[in-house]
Amino acid sequence: MSTAALLGPYHPDGTLAWTNGSPITCHRFLSEVATLVDRLPEKSTVINLAEDRYRFFVGLAAALVRGQTTLLPPGRAPKVLTQIVEDYDDSYCLIDGQAGVAGLPSVHILSAYGSSEEGQHVVPQIPTNHTAVVAFTSGSTGTPRPNPKTWGSLVAVARHTGARLGLTPTENVTVVATVPHQHMFGLETSLLLPTQFGLPFHTGRPLYPEDVRSTLGSVPPRRILVTTPLHIKACVTERTRLPGIEFILSATAPLPMALAQQAETLFDTKVYEVYGFAEAGSVATRRTVAGDIWQLLDRVSLSKESDHYSLRADYLPEPVPFPDHISLKGSRAFVLHGRNADLVNIAGHRGSLGDLNQKLNEIEGVRDGVFLFPEKDEDPVTRLMAFVVAPGKSADQILGDLRTVIDPVFLPRPLYLVPNLPRNETGKLTRESLLELARQLRCEDHRDI
Amino acid sequence: MALTDALPIETEVAKLIVQTLNLKIDPAQIQPEQPLFGEGLGLDSIDALELSLAISQSYGYQIRSDDPEIVATFASLRSLCKSIEKNRTK
Structure with a gap:
């Protein structure tokens, strides 16, 4: 059975996450995961509603160790949650303060806090073919459409994205993210990207420009900011004095080139964009100011079908239709031309x-x-x-x-x-x-x- | 339906909210004590960010989440205006 480690190369006393200016060590994380693993009910699927990024990750890790699948609902609208629960009736909820989902048992992630840090904890190995998460998108049929992700595909996307951005497992750089971790892009870039490279992440989710500034300032240099065009526009408009950032990673919507240029100049950094979609995860990157050509990640390829392009990767079980109109530039790059009308x-x-x-x-x-x-x-x-x-x-x-x-x-x-x-x-x-x-x-x- | 008990700053900020967020309502329809987020006017965190920018540009007041009064600030038009009056630099 092929497996991949839950975490990249952290030192046991190395920092896995930053919360309120304090480090959480890899050792403490593994202790809390081990405690939570024993407290999870015997169920197959879990809706992890934790607002705090670190606590969400403790819950995700414990579910992985137990061989459970984490469901990522597209939002918190009550009927959407009800619909998902109907389809996955062997579910429970992980919470860190908020209300759970009506009719489902809830487990509080904080119940694992303060776990004994005695003894050594081995980094768990997770089978690569295990369905780690199911991300939902609203399908044209009216019901949320499930997009299952194996652990192997999450790890592969994180490693290829990081390699493209020049990350190496030995450098010490902290990821600060404004994006939600329950969203595919947020999960990949704010949690899997740092943890697969053995890098710390900040547990918060700054919203306003002043929040972004103070959160970046609360972690030691060097830093990566994972964010969206809207937050970049807010920081540029306010001319927020952000502390040094290695690079900004933007996704969720096209970033205008002029805005990317302003951000690069104002914050003395580089701005990269990630392109992806729920069915495949992140598939390409570009440095926005360099032009409109997107470079495919390693091990991803595109092929022309009768009226669309299909995307293939060895970690995807089958080819995925590309959702947007594109034209190929050589075999490893493309230009986006707009959206499928629906x-x-x-x-x-x-x-x-x-x-x-x-x-x-x-x-x-x-x-x-x-x-x-x-x-x-x-x-x-x-x-x-x-x-x-x-x-x-x-x-x-x-x-x-x-x-x-x-x-x-x-x-x-x-x-x-x-x-x-x-x-x-x-x-x-x-x-x-x-x-x-x-x-x-x-x-x-x-x-x- | 114009409200007689709305303060001048409330009328001004109500207009700013409607313009910034492209709401199709008459600014005078925003009740000073009505919740702005969730069930009331139904605003979300994207609106909060856009609104914070407009407030910063108009009044020089930079909203931040670690302000202990942040929840109270965004509770209603009236509380938002009180915070603006207290913190404005222009």
Whole structure:
């Protein structure tokens, strides 16, 4: 049986994580994992809701050691969680303070804190074919679509991404991340990337520019910042005086080249981007200021099918269709040309318009409704809008109903109530007709105010 | 529906919120004591970041999470305005 170690090459007394300015050693981590392993129930799947990155990782590691699979729901909307629990009924919850999921037993990760640090702990080996996590994306059918990840694939992606970025297991550089660890990109870059290279990570998740500055300052140099275009824009706009950073790693949305250039100059650093998607994980990188060409990670290859490209890697069980339109530049690089029309990406959350439309039209009182991804403006985050025919219902009522079934990031801004949708004679709604409707309604808004 | 008990700064910040976050509501509809996040106005952490930038640009007040009053600050329009008044540099 092929296995891969839970951790890269840490010294037992080496720092695995930083919390509130204090180091957590690799030894303490292994003690806490060993204690938690004994407290986990005999179940096959676990929803790990821990807000703290370190505690989440203790829970993930203990589940791996027990041969359990961690489920990563796309959000916390109650109906989404309920739907996942229906499909994975042998589940329990790991929590570190918040409420669990209704109807599931919960285990508090803190119950393993302060474990005896006596004795030696061996770094556990995890079978590479074990399904370590299942990441969910909203599928076009209306139910969350599972994307299972083997331990081998998580380790391979982390090692190849790190190697591409020039990381080596011997250097001491701390990863600070603004991205959530329950998201595929966040899991790969804020936890697996450092821990597979034996590097420390910061347990927090800074949000505002001042938070990013103080969190970076709370760990010793050298530092890597894992973040998104939105946070980079905030730090650049505020001209935040960030302490020295080896490089910034951005993902979840395209980073405008001018913004990358400003960040490189202002923070005296390099800015790299990672491109990936739930089905395959991270697959390519680029240094944004160097141009629009993405370099595939080692061991990943692309091949042309009839109407799309397929991605292959020896750690993926089968070829994965590439979600975006691309053109190849040689065999190891590509240029992105835009999105498949059904897929939207709002602040790193990928969703299917078909799925969102279905959920909107299932709401009681909604006669007809459609989401629209508006024309892009300069903002790093463009929100969806929606047009709804629902006589007798208010926009607030519909938003309230939507909030229980979709990730809040997809809630429309704005939601327009209209007498009917501009369907053509075959009943179709074209994007052009919806953009025109949006323009008309915006003009009316401006007249109102 | 204009609110008679809204302070001038509240009217101003309500406008800033609506403009920054592209909400399709009349700024006067934001009740001073209504929660801004979660169930109230339904804002999320992306909004918090965008709003913090707009507040910093307009008032020179840099919001930070380790401020002990951060939760109270973002509780409602009224509490946000109190923090702005207390911390503004322009």
